[in-house]
Amino acid sequence: MAEAITIARPYAEAVFRLAQGSGSLSLWSEMLGIVSSVIQESQVNALIGNPQIxxxxxxxxxxxxxxxELNEDGRRLISLLIENGRLLVLPQISELYEQLKAQHESVLEAEIVSAFPLESYQLEKLISVLEVKFQHKVKAQVSVDSGLIGGVKIEIGDQVIDSSVSGKLEAMAATLKS
Incomplete structure (x- = not known):
């Protein structure tokens, strides 16, 4: 998969520069996301690799x-990718583009796993605390895992904040074993 990322990087950077220059970062996010979803559909994906098409x-x-859903520049990108036999790397282009956009907007992606569904005010407060701690805007993706027993586990970049009951129990068990 590293090869696909390597192939996708120059395309993502070019699209990002184009979107940044035209002030259409969000529009490009939408376009790349939509087309990525379309080409990942099994029927369309089968056509992409078919030499008879x-x-x-x-x-x-x-x-x-x-x-x-595509503007003229979006259609040109898709045409270019098809001509160069690179349409299958569009999901990686989209992923890299989103990373570049997040860096530009100083947004950190946070994966928040909670033992129970969080109320909106709890999530807002948690995000607010994370934004102060990391001094960046935080975009959270929230999921529920009852296996945590209680509390939350947060992953931002390569940092993990585990304040779950199961995490604390595992830490205690490790301490007792040593």
């Missing part, structure tokens, strides 16, 4: 599915 036909198929 000419690139013109593949372009027609992709555009017929998501043409209304």
């Amino acid at each position: 000419p690139s013109i036909k593949l372009r027609e198929i992709v555009f017929s599915i998501c043409d209304k």
